[in-house]
Amino acid sequence: GAVVSQHPSRVICKSGTSVKIECRSLDFQATTMFWYRQFPKQSLMLMATSNEGSKATYEQGVEKDKFLINHASLTLSTLTVTSAHPEDSSFYICSARDPGKNEQFFGPGTRLTVL
């Protein structure tokens, strides 16, 4: 099946710094990628929809200036958590839509810990 990678898998940073997470579709072109957030023992919450070549669409309650999304190519979307604070600590998961299969494929996730 299609493969989606995320980098890094785990990151620890100090409060106030910015962290970039990459999401790549390895064997298909994804015009649409999605970013989710998952708190411990909770479900995935959609943060934003990332469309190649255009601005991301953010879900209600998600600060677009804090969670910057860039989808510059058909195989790469990045999520930058700006001025991170401890409450931003979470598991961030991306997915990429394979239009040929009309299906979303998920990355392995990135665990962010802000000290």
Add this chain to the structure above:
Amino acid sequence: AQRVTQPEKLLSVFKGAPVELKCNYSYSGSPELFWYVQYSRQRLQLLLRHISRESIKGFTADLNKGETSFHLKKPFAQEEDSAMYYCALSPNNAGNMLTFGGGTRLMVKP
């Protein structure tokens, strides 16, 4: 707005017993329903979708529009079925945007 509810956070059964993971949804249109599974230390992966009407790993799910449910069933649970199961909904023509339920952890005991 759409909503997906999985009433059970944990479901524990013995090997060989039938299992049913419940999922109810609310959406005004005609959604597409999915079941995703996450095995220990692995990423989320699609188990089945209602439009396919197929059985995967012995699991089936039928969309009941009258009851707005999409329960996942398997007649004889196996230990390797132990995992987190998420029911998800995509509004029609929404480019696969997914709303997830809270998830149910299935534990199959030997």
